[in-house]
Amino acid sequence: MITLVALRRLLAGNNPYKYISEYESKRGMNFFTDIRDWLGxxxxxxxxxxxxxxxxxxxGFSLVSKKNTEPCRGLLGTACGEWVFRKN
Structure with missing residues (x-):
């Protein structure tokens, strides 16, 4: 899995080492723990x-906002949709 993430970063023209080394400060979780949780x-x-x-x-809820809700394709790049609802 780590190889796929690194390959995806390389193909996108990004430095996979930099991505992994800065991951925790940007996401708040250890890269390797996040990969294991993602696979789980x-x-x-x-x-x-x-x-x-x-x-x-x-x-009984109404939509307040949403993000990343459009269908997309891609290995390790589909993101997660986010919705915020409010109880009516």
Whole structure:
């Protein structure tokens, strides 16, 4: 997994050593611990933006903001969607 992260950084024109060495100060978590935790999340089930908003609306919540909710493809580069809801 670490090799894939490094390769992705290299192909994007970035320095993988710098990314790993600065990771903790930027993300607040050790790079190697984060990789292990990330792998431990598989398998998982995704939800679409519309499905989540409908579900939360039915629970009495309204959307406040959202980020990274558009579908995308890519190995180690799909990011995580973020939604903020408020109870009505």
């Amino acid at each position: 999340g598989y398998p998982y089930q995704s939800v679409s933006d519309q499905e989540l908003q409908l579900f939360m609306g039915n629970q």
